[in-house]
Amino acid sequence: MNITLCTLFEGNYHFGVAALSNSLIAAGYAGDLWVGYRGALPGWIVDSPAFDRATGQMQVAPTLKLCMIELDTPLHFTYYKPTFIREMFEKHAPATTMVAYIDPDIVVKCDWPAFMGWFTEDGISLAEDVNWCFPARHPKRLLWNRFFEPHGATPRRTLERYYNAGFIAVSRQHLDFLDLWRRLCDLVVAYNANSKQLKAGGSAALFHSTDQDALNFALTVCEAPLNTAGPEAMDFAPGGYYLSHAIGSIKPWHGGHIGLALRGRPPTAASKWYYRFANAPIKVYSDGELAKRQLSLKLAAAIGRVYKRG
Known part of the structure; x- marks a missing residue:
């Protein structure tokens, strides 16, 4: 095929x-x-x-x-x-x-x-x-x-x-x-x-x-x-292994993960999967910018474990 x-x-x-x-x-x-x-x-x-x-x-x-x-x-x-x-x-x-x-x-x-x-x-x-x-x-x-x-x-x-x-x-x-x-x-x-x-x-x-x-x-x-x-x-439901789709108007590359988490919107599975593939081999971020974004994502995920919007 x-x-x-x-x-x-x-x-x-x-x-x-x-x-x-x-x-x-x-x-x-x-x-x-x-x-x-x-x-x-x-x-x-x-x-x-x-x-x-x-x-x-x-x-x-x-x-x-x-x-x-x-x-x-x-x-x-x-x-x-x-x-x-x-x-x-x-x-x-x-x-x-x-x-x-x-x-x-x-x-x-x-x-x-x-x-x-x-x-x-x-x-x-x-x-x-x-x-x-x-x-x-x-x-x-x-x-x-x-x-x-x-x-x-x-x-x-x-x-x-x-x-x-x-x-x-x-x-x-x-x-x-x-x-x-x-x-x-x-x-x-x-x-x-x-x-x-x-x-x-x-x-x-x-x-x-x-x-x-x-x-x-x-x-x-x-x-x-x-x-x-x-x-x-x-990734609209748990247990998937084919694709991860970042739906909605706010995309992973828009950043602002901590601010979103503080408003009760922790990082989605799609955001986490995006950053797994965001920068290699095609490189769109500097090493420093990528590290900053990945740290922001981890902190936002930690916030999300204790606070979510009802």
Whole structure:
């Protein structure tokens, strides 16, 4: 199986791209990571002697090459995922049989052979979200059915789980699923009249998690086999060993760990895993800055053991 990996970033999410890359190297992945970006590239890329400005490529380790792709789209990148994944098949990696998209606030915890077990050429690979329980006749699912039916999208199966859009792997034989997901994203964007926000309205809004809601409805319309893991696969629940996903607006690289702990928000598992991969072999912090951040994380964890917000 020929697998291609890709991610999307802008702004300070480049810190996450570095950690994701480092985690892939540690896992034993050998290949390319295609990185779609908007805005300026960070210094750790453009100032590196390994960065080829002409090709946008950077050999960060003997086994891993970053392939940078500048993108020009007004969409929030969360809506651009199905388009970007399809471009991997059509343009950037035409020989691939499987494309896996991984958000830049995720790191891979397990070794690559274990991760490979998640992929099959006949299916779509996913992990359940932090709010994973989503019954087949949940009120919001019923509302989605009514919304999408006039647009020719009708469920062909029922699902009881809600999946996170931070990681998804799609095989070449399911390109039609990517087209469906992209079309549903377009409908959600039009409904919310906002193409630049990750969330829309409150939790009761018809489409609050936007592209992720579109993804979960698309999964009921398509009939591809689903290769799924529970919420623990992203560290949303204890016991996981595949991925660690730093969800929420405050990312590990934003720092401020002690202040957050004093407000009852101790470091998450994802924050701790981020710093395991934050600085080697790709180095984005000075040794002194990294040591300071790691000490802050340890102190914040100690505070969290005695004080948590109720």
